[in-house]
Amino acid sequence: MTSQTPMTSQTPMSSETPRTPAAGAAGTWTLGDREVNRLGFGAMRLPQDGAAFDPDATPGDRDRAVGVLRRAVELGVNHIDTAAFYFSRLRSANELINRALAPYADDLVITTKVGPGRDLSGRWLPHAGPEQLRGQVEENLRQLGRDHLDVVNLRVVGTGSIAERFGALARLREAGLIRHLGISNVTAAHLDEARAIAPVVCVQNPYGLGIRPEQDELLRTCGELGIAFVPFYSIAGPGGETGVVAPDPQEVRAVARAHGVSPVQVRIAWTLHRGPHVLSIPGTGNPDHLAANVAAAALRLSPAELSLLDRLHAPHTPAQARSPK
Numbered sequence: 001m002t003s004q005t006p007m008t009s010q011t012p013m014s015s016e017t018p019r020t021p022a023a024g025a026a027g028t029w030t031l032g033d034r035e036v037n038r039l040g041f042g043a044m045r046l047p048q049d050g051a052a053f054d055p056d057a058t059p060g061d062r063d064r065a066v067g068v069l070r071r072a073v074e075l076g077v078n079h080i081d082t083a084a085f086y087f088s089r090l091r092s093a094n095e096l097i098n099r100a101l102a103p104y105a106d107d108l109v110i111t112t113k114v115g116p117g118r119d120l121s122g123r124w125l126p127h128a129g130p131e132q133l134r135g136q137v138e139e140n141l142r143q144l145g146r147d148h149l150d151v152v153n154l155r156v157v158g159t160g161s162i163a164e165r166f167g168a169l170a171r172l173r174e175a176g177l178i179r180h181l182g183i184s185n186v187t188a189a190h191l192d193e194a195r196a197i198a199p200v201v202c203v204q205n206p207y208g209l210g211i212r213p214e215q216d217e218l219l220r221t222c223g224e225l226g227i228a229f230v231p232f233y234s235i236a237g238p239g240g241e242t243g244v245v246a247p248d249p250q251e252v253r254a255v256a257r258a259h260g261v262s263p264v265q266v267r268i269a270w271t272l273h274r275g276p277h278v279l280s281i282p283g284t285g286n287p288d289h290l291a292a293n294v295a296a297a298a299l300r301l302s303p304a305e306l307s308l309l310d311r312l313h314a315p316h317t318p319a320q321a322r323s324p325k
Contacts, residue, residue, distance in 0.1 A: 022076030025298035026272045029279060031079065031151065031228055032180035032201040034109045038272060039297035040079030041072045041290075042232065042283030047091035049285070055122030059090035060285050062099075068287050069100035073108070075294045081204075081230070081281045083113045083155075084140045089122070094143035102145050111230075112140045113184055113204070115155035115165070127157055130168035137172055153182040153204050154194075162190050163197065170198035182230075188218050191227075200227055202279070208234030209252065209270050213314035220324040223277045230279045234271045235264050235293075251312045255305050264289075265296035270309050273301055274324055 023039040030036075046065045048057035072080075086093035094112075101108065114136040117125040128136055133154075140149055154166050162183070172178050182202035183194050194200050203222050207215045208231055222229040248256075248263040256263045264282075271280050282293040301309070 023072075023078070023294050023297050024076045026280075027276065029228055029277055031109060031111075031279075032199075034150065034180075035107075036079035036109050036279070037076055037297075038276075038279050039077065039268070039294060040081060040279055040281040041069075041077045042281040043069075043080060043082040043093035043097060044086050045283045045285050046093050046096050047086055048088035052086075053118075053122070055089070057088055059088045062091060062096065064287070065091070065096045065285055066100040068285055068290050069097060071287055072290055072294070073101065073105070075291070077294065078105070078107050079109045079111065079279065079281070081111045081113075081232075081283075082144075083116075084136060084143055085116050085118045087118070087122075092143060094140060098143065098145045104146075109150045110144060110146070111151040111153065111182070111202070111204075112144075112149055113153040113155045114140070114169070115157075115184075127155075128165075130164045133165060133168045134172060134177075137169075137177055141177065148176060149178050151180045151182055151201060152178045153184040153202065155184040156186050156190060159187060159189070161193065162186070163193055166194045166197050173198060182228075188221060191218070191221070195225075202228040202230050204230040204232060206233045207231035207271075208236070209267050209309060209313050210249070211236075213317065216314065216317075216324050219274060219278065223275045223324065226277070228277050228279050229275070230281060231271055232281065234280060235267045235282050249312055251308050255301065255309065258305070259299060261296070261299060262292060265292060265299055266301075266309075268293060268296035269299035269301055270306070270313075272297065273306060 023037040026038040028035050029038055044052050047060055049060050050057040082093045084094055114133055115127050119125055154169055156162055169181055173181055180201040181198055183190055184204040205215055206212050219229045252263045252266050256266045268280050268282055284290050
């Protein structure tokens with residue numbers, strides 16, 4: 001990672017100044033054979049205003065969403081996470097990405113996921129079996145206007161075997177439709193099972209400050225194996241998975257005040273501090289929030305601040321086992 005002078009309360013971050021740092025300020029990671037900036041962008045919230053996956057949510061403004069995507073790339077984002085099941089009544093994340101960014105830059109990596117599905121009314125369908133995954137891959141290809149997908153994550157529900165479904169994706173990789181494979185919402189056993197079938201370049205699981213501290217061990221394992229760990233729900237705080245965002249703890253607010261930043265920026269920075277293989281993909285449809293999220297790539301937390309936040313994250317874990325680095 002590139003060294004950076006730590007920010008203090010005398011050098012506040014601002015999304016309104018030309019000093020707003022680019023996504024590359026947190027360093028890079030090689031995802032498969034593609035180098036990406038560790039601060040990326042999640043497209044889940046682009047298609048609608050309000051809660052994701054709410055079939056009654058108001059569709060987001062198309063021009064604003066297109067503008068956010070283009071601005072993200074201008075700020076150095078070259079890793080975008082999406083899925084064909086990210087859509088509202090009038091918008092889909094893939095369509096917005098295609099509209100905003102095609103023809104795609106050579107260094108842009110688009111990661112998508114398959115497994116879940118939704119009907120046209122927005123209701124969830126049973127997860128795809130091995131024979132249905134090709135159709136989901138082809139739908140992502142069609143929507144994005146690509147002849148191959150950079151990275152496809154198999155999204156998993158439950159603890160059962162993923163061998164048949166991951167094997168089906170491995171065959172699509174061999175056929176050239178997919179460049180690299182990952183897995184999402186998984187256990188260590190799933191990772192072992194997948195790696196026995198084909199290379200895994202990333203694990204995408206719910207994780208963040210105070211969110212799923214039991215994931216620390218899997219995060220550490222991924223680092224040892226050279227696999228990217230890509231958290232989602234990392235900026236929502238505890239309860240964010242249900243859409244209920246709790247007030248930030250005083251420890252987070254204190255660190256934010258010390259640096260002149262927001263609690264969300266502290267959460268992003270803490271996540272990136274968990275290891276050089278950790279990639280952050282905060283999502284937003286708001287251009288001001290985008291600038292603030294990207295600026296968090298340059299926020300350096302002191303050892304004392306990290307220790308304080310680590311204790312908040314996993315209060316019952318011994319200090320020597322708390323950090324996954």
